[in-house]
Amino acid sequence: MSTWHTLVEAPALAARLGAPSLVVFDCRHDLAKPGYGRDAFASGRIPYARFLHLDDDLSGPKTGRNGRHPLPSAEDFVALMRSHGVSETTQVVAYDDAGGMYAARLWWMLRWVGHDAVAVLDGGFAAWRDAALPISTDAPLNLPHGTLSLRPGVASVSADDVLANLASAAFQVVDARAPDRFRGENETLDPVGGHIPGAINRFFRDNLAPDGRFKTPAQLAEEWRSRLGDRPVAQLVCQCGSGVTACHNLLALEVAGLSGARLYPGSWSEWCADPTRPVAQGD
Template sequence: MGSNLATFTTLISVNELAQHSKQPNWIILDCRNDLANPDAGPAAFAQGHIPTAQFVHLDQDLSDHKRNANGVFFGRHPLPERAAFIAKLRAWGISNDTQVLAYDAHGGMYAARLWWMLRWVGHAAVAVLDGGLPAWVEANQPLDTQIFEAAPGAISEQTALVSLVSVNDVVVNIETRHKTVVDARSPDRYRGENETIDPVGGHIPGAKNRFFKDNLQVNGRFKSAQELRAELGAVIKEPHNAIMQCGSGVTACHNLLALEIAGMPGAALYAGSWSEWCSDPARPIALGTN
């Protein structure tokens, strides 16, 4: 595979991964996580994972919790610096010509965060295992407990393949409504009826709700591109004028992956999402159904 050739760029099936996983330029990353228990992912990985997979921690590898000099809170899972993330990718053995495969056991919501972040640093050859580890196990594919250490990679930072917006961009959009904001959280959290993670419930004024578990998948696998276009197109008319957000910038990436599968690219991520938004009482909050 040449440095500019992206073989799998959205999803990969269990059969496809099983056939190609031993190729020397393929890297498999396990993204299992539990928002309520940060130790659950590493524990599950130790009990069994796809052979040659390396573990990726949401908090330690895909986030950077440092605040700025003024102590500003950027959300529960703020993005790391691009250079720091590139260093992580090199440590996992990723180079410019590497095909990366990401999986979890949660419908792809955590694997999609890694998928988006690789595209954020310009790497297109990354795909999420459709159905995740449950589909792998269901197909009687092997698990391993050995720790795999890849030789260091040499990936270089490229132009981003995705768009990112700041909290200020979202504030401005409340007035202009130039962009459609889509909230990927569960409907009860969106309505402000059940907030168990962040201190305040509700949603960004004007945001629409699309909860991925109800709308985008069946039994942990993504719907067809045609079905996703119908589902997402009912809310998002122009993907380039859409902003995806969620609780902390994780499940919003799942919506972005679904848009890419549907052939509707171009939407932006608000990485701070609700956890950043609700941390400032000056920002407006809406309740109920929009």
Template sequence: MYQTLISGADLLVLQAGATPALLLDCRFQLADPGYGARAYADGHLPGAHYLHLDDDLSGSKTGRNGRHPLPELATLAARLAALGVGDGQQVVAYDDAGGMFAARAWWLLRLMGHAEVAVLDGGVATWLAAGGALETGEPAAQRAVFSRRAPLEGTVSCAAVLDNLAAPAFVVVDARGADRFAGQNETIDPVAGHIPGARNRPFMQNLDADGRFKAPETLAAEWRQLFAGVPAEAVVHQCGSGVTACHNLLALAHAGLPGGRLYPGSWSEWCSDPGRPVEAG
């Protein structure tokens, strides 16, 4: 069973075996929401089903709950069951952005108690490099029974993050780029800056130059330096909208440092209320 990452070579072997994984294509671009569906139509891993970040992996926006609020879990569970994700079914999510969007699917399945889920390390490129092929067309879906179980991941609310400013019980780590964290070059959200007291760990720092995750021991050393003695389970992760923070949580699980929680609304929810404090620099 794969629970964090799987290499292209290992996935190739798995898919040739008697019990192949169910594949979820999560390709997406924030500046072009239709990109992923077009890329999927042009060619995807054999048997893969497409999940859209906005339509499948996020819920309805109110203007106060962030750019990518969590989906209704009952709706997502029904969607996964319709695609053939059953209890005990190995799932592998992939994209072409270093796991940026696939990690969201990984985290959501774990939130629903499904442990048998991993991200393809290196995405489409690593599959092709291992000798895998792409296909077009949509595979036939085989409905399965998907049971929601006790969550394997945790969340914290905006109210809890606000209360934490006065009585710190956890450390907040922001997965956005260093410039946006500092309040510079903000082009996505209407307010620049970060949650007061947050630490910064851009999610791309989890990857090597080849677009794959760093070795577990390397990640563990880097993250422990950032934590500075704070245990992993006392850390809350956020980003712009609760997507790339999942990448940090995946990296920590890969590094053997699980237990952190997600603030799903993240900066886009936080900054929607002018009464919440903002820090820059």
């Protein structure tokens, strides 16, 4: 049975539903309406899917200085995955209804704890619905407790690493936010507008075709290479507002066959919480 590592199409997922080695997570969310995801899940979801909330399940405690969606401890996240039946041999699939912007967070987090049998449903819930596949309101099945273990996974960087990089230029920061927010305009989520000095902008939605699915690997590779020039992918650090949509850029890079970039999980919301850290504005 094939293993999915980046994206999966709705018919392929449908064909494997109910398999004991598959766990599907509904990651729908709305930053402006925190209750939206649970309501959407209750009104209809992919059969057998289990719900994860961005704030409650895919984030850790906030201190006021560590960003809007700080990572939980790796140990706590592994325990959460075990409680949902995830083991080393489990294929995980995540979906949302926002082009993968929330599902990619779970995709990255599982790879962060060393589990790479994880993929995002390309096109999300809309693709599932458009394919006339079944939608359920049944309660999720009780699954045996999983045995997922914490193993070395993909790397991340800290705010201190990013601060030191202002002088060393050892890596290139890529900001996934919309261009206006990158420039410091129309900032509604964080108290300070602007971006990390030296960062370049790649809006995460530019990874998607008009139908809401990811562009082809060839197109993504061409666009990213055009944006990055000769910089090796291993020297990229992706960030956004709070470490969520940056994961979408990391997923797009993997789809394009460009592996090795890292995440700055705290992202802009952590960076701007310390007034001593420099801020750039404009392009």
